[in-house]
Amino acid sequence: MSEVGVRELKNRLSRYLKRAQAGEEIIVTDHGRTVARLVPAMEPEIREALRPLLRDGHIRWAGGKPHGVGQPSKMRGRNLSELIIEDRR
Numbered sequence: 001m002s003e004v005g006v007r008e009l010k011n012r013l014s015r016y017l018k019r020a021q022a023g024e025e026i027i028v029t030d031h032g033r034t035v036a037r038l039v040p041a042m043e044p045e046i047r048e049a050l051r052p053l054l055r056d057g058h059i060r061w062a063g064g065k066p067h068g069v070g071q072p073s074k075m076r077g078r079n080l081s082e083l084i085i086e087d088r089r
Contacts (some may be wrong), residue, residue, distance in 0.1 A: 041083045057075070 003052065009016055009028055016026055026038040053059045058079060 001025045001028060003029055006030045011036075 001020075004016060004026055006028060009026075020026055020038045020040055023040055025040075027034055028036040028038060050059065050061070054061060
């Protein structure tokens with residue numbers, strides 16, 4: 001855990017965000033008085049919740065951001081917006 005002043009945090013925000021993302025807790029001070037804590041987002045809890053699924057092979061994760069669906073799904077017939085408009089009539 002480290003401390004940083006508001007001005008230093010403002011000037012080097014990206015550096016401190018990377019440190020927090022890596023798991024470090026950073027105390028933010030203003031004139032020597034603690035005003036905030038910069039902590040990692042809920043990622044550790046999410047990882048723990050997903051660990052059984054990863055272990056059992058139900059999901060895979062390479063550690064990066066999801067890429068989304070490769071091909072959009074194809075629909076037959078009218079599209080969803082047409083069905084909603086018809087339902088509203």
